[in-house]
Each structure stands twice: as structure tokens, then as C-alpha cells.
Amino acid sequence: MATRNGDYMILNGKLVPFAEARIHCLSPAITSSVNVFEGLRAYWNPEDEQLHVFRLEEHLARLEYSARVMRIGAHPWDRDTLREMVCELLRVNEARESVHMRIHLYVDEDGFMTATEPVGMFISCVFRPSTRQSREGCTAQVSSWTRLTDNSGPPRVKSSANYFNGRLAAIQAKQDGYDNAILLTPEGHVSEGPGACIFLIRDGVPSTPDRSQHILESITRDTLITGFSEWFGNPVQERAIGRSELYAAQEVFFCGTGNEITPVIGIDGLAVGEGRVGPITAALQERYFAIASGRDAAHPEWRTPVYGRP
Ligand SMILES: Cc1ncc(COP(=O)(O)O)c(C=O)c1O
Known part of the structure; x- marks a missing residue:
């Protein structure tokens, strides 16, 4: 990059x-x-x-x-x-x-x-x-490091202090030959990546960990929850997600301002779906970039133009 x-x-x-x-x-x-x-x-x-x-x-x-x-x-x-x-x-x-x-x-x-x-x-x-991984997808490892919790280092707060947790997981994942990590909560539910939230699509239904799963309340996550309903008439389930559901999903992706929408094409050595970027993720990316850049005029309140301001 x-x-x-x-x-x-x-x-x-x-x-x-x-x-x-x-x-x-x-x-x-x-x-x-x-x-x-x-x-x-x-x-x-x-x-x-x-x-x-x-x-x-x-x-x-x-x-x-x-x-x-x-x-x-x-x-x-x-x-x-x-x-x-x-x-x-x-x-x-x-x-x-x-x-x-x-x-x-x-x-x-x-x-x-x-x-x-x-x-x-x-x-x-x-x-x-945008990264190559956002176009081609990445692999991920479910980490042996547990996500920080709301009552210790609240992930809801975007504090640099929290990033040691994701750093440990990301380094471990890279050393083990993966591109990125997925952290679980102490209860064993899916939480998020080191610098991104996570969505999965199972039998056409999109889901993402709910806000009690020690996640950062991601702005991209919010955009996509709105987007799934508005653009595809397919509301997102916000709920507790078990680790083994990751292996049952046809599509998984990370999302965040930096990561944008990064498809996850393999987890723990198992292919996600067919092991390539899935059609729902690809359609979502297209809409997201069109709206973020203003090529699609929807949601003008989401964009602040920089040039020609009073
Ligand atoms: C831990 C973590 N989760 C989620 C996100 C995504 O948040 P946002 O969409 O607001 O950028 C980030 C982004 O930096 C992050 O660091």
C-alpha cells in the first residue's frame, strides 16, 4: 500500500x-x-x-x-x-x-x-x-487473545491505550501466516478485529455482534446497518455470534474507516464460502464507495465537502 x-x-x-x-x-x-x-x-x-x-x-x-x-x-x-x-x-x-x-x-x-x-x-x-485486501480479501485467525472488556478498557472508547490488545492479536495472526485476527469476548462470542468491526452473511442474512460484545461502536458499522436495509431491503441482525458460525457463513467482512469493507475469504484455514469475495460484499462495497465519494447523492449529511467552503 x-x-x-x-x-x-x-x-x-x-x-x-x-x-x-x-x-x-x-x-x-x-x-x-x-x-x-x-x-x-x-x-x-x-x-x-x-x-x-x-x-x-x-x-x-x-x-x-x-x-x-x-x-x-x-x-x-x-x-x-x-x-x-x-x-x-x-x-x-x-x-x-x-x-x-x-x-x-x-x-x-x-x-x-x-x-x-x-x-x-x-x-x-x-x-x-484503499488496500489490496479490500479488493481481493484477506485471511483471518480467531485469536487466543481475548477482547478487552467494557469494564476494564472499554472498547467503546476510541483510546490509543486499547490498541495493545488488537496489536497482540494481529502480530500473533501474522506470525501464524494469516493477514488479520478476530477477537472473541471472554464469553467466547465474536467481538471484532484489531481495527475493524465484523459482519457475516449466512443464508443471505447479515449479522454483526451487538454493542454489548465489547466492540468499538463503529461508524462504518452504523453506515452498513443503514445500508443493508436501505439499499438491499435486508436488515442486519445485531446479536451474539458464536465462533463456529464464522465457519458456517458464506461471506464475512471487516469494516471500518481505515479498512473500509475488507472481505474475509478464509478463517482458521477454512475457506469462507467459495474462498473469494462474495456477491453481497461486492455489491455493498460498490454502494459504500459511491456514497462516500458523493458519486451517489444519497445521504448528503454524511459528506463534508472540503473545497469552496465559505
Ligand atoms: C477496534 C476497532 N473497531 C472498529 C473500528 C471501526 O470503526 P469506524 O468504522 O468508526 O472507523 C475501528 C476503527 O479504527 C477500530 O479500531
Whole structure:
């Protein structure tokens, strides 16, 4: 995957060259992972020569929620300011292709684990096209690592601290020859991947783990739950899913802002369906990309245009 960083980032509200975006090594963001974030994508539409940030409002709302739960203190970067900074950074980096962005809020400077201030922020911009796996599919291993739980490191909160859990699972999966991992809950139900939610399609019926399965309340998951009903008249079942159902499904896919819709074509050495991208997943991808880029005009409230803003 060819990625390239934008020349500029925003650090504490100011544009800085990429190489100068640094924080203090004793900051609670580093020493205790007091650091919440959002991963966003913007899609370039060559027909209307516009870059659309996908579901920016929902990302900003979740960032506020994560900061609240992690007791990140007062800061000047409210939702309106962040929205404008995201668009400004894309314009300054002259983004006219698919972009992945991060917005982080963290506790900066020298402080203890319980410090809530001073709050730092950065926004980054990386030119990052869709992955080969999202076109061709990936393999996955059900991990021996268990998903973090809501009462220990709540996965509902998008905190960098949580990512050690997915990292362990992803590294184990790669060492064992798989592309990615699927984590189970302590009860043995399917939870999610290291950086994505999961759906399966069994006998035509789409299902995804419900919100009590220690998942991040994914914005892409929400988009696809809406999409399955609206585009295909095929509502998603949100429910507890047993591990062995993964082996009975005809189609499985990961979904997330970064992963977009990544088909899973093999799990634990067993082919999913016919071992290639399934027809429902392919149709879903087509609709998702059309709407995210604005080629399909449905759901304009999901897109924030970057160029020509007042
Ligand atoms: C653990 C985890 N689950 C799910 C997702 C998907 O969330 P979203 O669709 O909001 O990007 C992510 C995305 O980063 C993630 O890290």
C-alpha cells in the first residue's frame, strides 16, 4: 500500500511541517496512553472535483465522548473549530485523492497518570488509497487473545491505550501466516478485529455482534446497518455470534474507516464460502464507495465537502 504523509499537520491548533510535529516524552499521552483519537477518511470525487470527508460529524461526536470518558480536561478545540481545521489541513496539503486522517486529543507536557491537563491535539493527513485486501480479501485467525472488556478498557472508547490488545492479536495472526485476527469476548462470542468491526452473511442474512460484545461502536458499522436495509431491503441482525458460525457463513467482512469493507475469504484455514469475495460484499462495497465519494447523492449529511467552503 503506497502511503505518503501530507507536508503539513496541525499541532495544538497551528499548521506545522510534518517533521516538526512532536510532543513531550514524559507526557501522560506517552507514559499512560492518555490519548483519544478518531481515524477519518476523505474521498476524492473527480466528477465534481470535490473532496468529501465521510461522516465527520459522527467522528467529532465520538471524539468528544472518548475525551469525556478518559477525563481529558478542558481545551479550546470545540466541534466547529475541529471541523474547520480538518478541512483547512486537507486544503493546505492540496489533497485531491483518498486521504486518511487522525485527530488526537491527549494530555501533554510533564504529568502524572491522573493529570487531565494541559490538553494537546494534532490532526494528521496521510494519502492512503484503499488496500489490496479490500479488493481481493484477506485471511483471518480467531485469536487466543481475548477482547478487552467494557469494564476494564472499554472498547467503546476510541483510546490509543486499547490498541495493545488488537496489536497482540494481529502480530500473533501474522506470525501464524494469516493477514488479520478476530477477537472473541471472554464469553467466547465474536467481538471484532484489531481495527475493524465484523459482519457475516449466512443464508443471505447479515449479522454483526451487538454493542454489548465489547466492540468499538463503529461508524462504518452504523453506515452498513443503514445500508443493508436501505439499499438491499435486508436488515442486519445485531446479536451474539458464536465462533463456529464464522465457519458456517458464506461471506464475512471487516469494516471500518481505515479498512473500509475488507472481505474475509478464509478463517482458521477454512475457506469462507467459495474462498473469494462474495456477491453481497461486492455489491455493498460498490454502494459504500459511491456514497462516500458523493458519486451517489444519497445521504448528503454524511459528506463534508472540503473545497469552496465559505
Ligand atoms: C477496534 C476497532 N473497531 C472498529 C473500528 C471501526 O470503526 P469506524 O468504522 O468508526 O472507523 C475501528 C476503527 O479504527 C477500530 O479500531
